[in-house]
Amino acid sequence: xxxxxxxxxxxxxxxxxxxxxxxxxxxxxxxxxxxxxxxxxxxxxxxxxxxxxxxxxxxxxxxxxxxxxxxxxxxxxxxxxxxxxxxxxxxxxxxxxxxxxxxxxxxxxxxxxxxxxxxxxxxxxxxxxxxxxxxxxxxxxxxxxxxxxxxxxxxxxxxxxxxxxxxxxxxxxxxxxxxxxxxxxxxxxxxxxxxxxxxxxxxxxxxxxxxxxxxxxxxxxxxxxxxxxxxxxxxxxxxxxxxxxxxxxxxxxxxxxxxxxxxxxxxxxxxxxxxxxxxxxxxxxxxxxxxxxxxxxxxxxxx
Amino acid sequence: xxxxxxxxxxxxxxxxxxxxxxxxxxxxxxxxxxxxxxxxxxxxxxxxxxxxxxxxxxxxxxxxxxxxxxxxxxxxxxxxxxxxxxxxxxxxxxxxxxxxxxxxxxxxxxxxxxxxxxxxx
Numbered sequence: 001x002x003x004x005x006x007x008x009x010x011x012x013x014x015x016x017x018x019x020x021x022x023x024x025x026x027x028x029x030x031x032x033x034x035x036x037x038x039x040x041x042x043x044x045x046x047x048x049x050x051x052x053x054x055x056x057x058x059x060x061x062x063x064x065x066x067x068x069x070x071x072x073x074x075x076x077x078x079x080x081x082x083x084x085x086x087x088x089x090x091x092x093x094x095x096x097x098x099x100x101x102x103x104x105x106x107x108x109x110x111x112x113x114x115x116x117x118x119x120x121x122x123x124x125x126x127x128x129x130x131x132x133x134x135x136x137x138x139x140x141x142x143x144x145x146x147x148x149x150x151x152x153x154x155x156x157x158x159x160x161x162x163x164x165x166x167x168x169x170x171x172x173x174x175x176x177x178x179x180x181x182x183x184x185x186x187x188x189x190x191x192x193x194x195x196x197x198x199x200x201x202x203x204x205x206x207x208x209x210x211x212x213x214x215x216x217x218x219x220x221x222x223x224x225x226x227x228x229x230x231x232x233x234x235x236x237x238x239x240x241x242x243x244x245x246x247x248x249x250x251x252x253x254x255x256x257x258x259x260x261x262x263x264x265x266x267x268x269x270x271x272x273x274x275x276x277x278x279x280x281x282x283x284x285x286x287x288x289x290x291x292x293x294x295x296x297x298x299x300x301x302x303x
Numbered sequence: 304x305x306x307x308x309x310x311x312x313x314x315x316x317x318x319x320x321x322x323x324x325x326x327x328x329x330x331x332x333x334x335x336x337x338x339x340x341x342x343x344x345x346x347x348x349x350x351x352x353x354x355x356x357x358x359x360x361x362x363x364x365x366x367x368x369x370x371x372x373x374x375x376x377x378x379x380x381x382x383x384x385x386x387x388x389x390x391x392x393x394x395x396x397x398x399x400x401x402x403x404x405x406x407x408x409x410x411x412x413x414x415x416x417x418x419x420x421x422x423x424x
Contacts, residue, residue: 213338
């Protein structure tokens with residue numbers, strides 16, 4: 001055996017010990033979809049938001065609320081993942097003492113069933129559950145009923161457009177559609193209607209522009225920024241509240257690094273029932289698959 | 304809630320000793336530059352990444368404006384710089400060219416991308 005073939009064999013043996021190339025958070029083909037704040041990400045991942053600090057717009061009753069939220073997502077397999085989220089709330093009703101405590105605990109099971117790398121497209125089915133009596137019901141208005149919300153999330157990048165449309169190719173859209181089914185028809189005399197929830201994120205990826213379309217000379221931190229606008233609405237469907245809609249529009253920016261991202265968004269109420277004035281949020285979000293690639297950051301099963 | 308948070312905290316604590324020094328390899332810049340127009344045909348394409356990459360799982364190809372792959376030398380990693388992929392090119396005529404690449408960073412995360420450049424006399 002020549003020394004060359006010995007070296008080749010040794011290299012093959014060494015490479016066979018490496019795990020297969022890992023699927024990473026938010027990547028579909030050339031496209032990186034960042035973790036959005038208001039709307040659900042259309043992919044399963046090992047990630048954690050800690051914290052998301054939100055100053056909500058004034059409520060319709062002129063109450064003010066501050067939230068400190070965390071969520072953690074874990075892949076069970078390459079395509080199936082779970083998310084757990086909860087928040088600490090500080091509510092200041094107008095003319096009443098302030099109240100603090102936990103909000104409703106949410107869990108979500110997701111299956112990313114479709115990925116098309118050349119067309120930067122992905123789709124995910126899931127079931128979100130808001131659990132009854134996991135937050136302060138009386139003081140903060142946390143749910144005293146469980147809500148089951150089957151959902152469909154999707155993401156589409158426009159990098160597959162022709163080269164002669166260079167400035168459009170960095171665009172991407174993600175979206176969520178879900179129906180919320182409360183397990184109790186009313187709470188303390190207030191009806192709990194079924195809801196249709198829909199949200200979208202419109203993103204313009206400067207990293208995509210720099211890396212795939214045209215190097216316009218942006219350097220960090222600007223070359224790692226993704227300006228976006230998120231919108232989310234919830235429309236009641238029954239129990240005498242049909243057609244009532246609440247929602248927000250949230251323009252902002254995401255800076256994405258190697259191990260974490262930072263998001264900042266303004267919160268603008270989109271309907272009168274949603275509230276008044278403006279709010280804002282900031283979020284620190286960790287990519288656990290990059291921080292812990294050989295332990296917590298990989299699927300529990302497979303890979 | 305404490306019953307839920309405690310396992311999460313423990314899991315994270317267990318994961319901390321395994322913190323790696325690497326992550327995804329993103330394209331940092333390329334020569335010729337992404338989307339650029341050059342007047343002299345390049346003899347090679349150099350792609351610089353943000354992380355060191357695995358030679359055995361990293362490659363690049365070149366295609367012309369008709370989409371057909373053009374025979375090139377193999378994509379190799381610069382021995383002096385494990386974050387640089389080099390694709391040797393044959394003599395190229397003026398035209399529109401696309402480079403497609405995929406790499407695996409040393410912590411096994413795969414990334415891929417494509418960019419174009421033009422040669423004008």
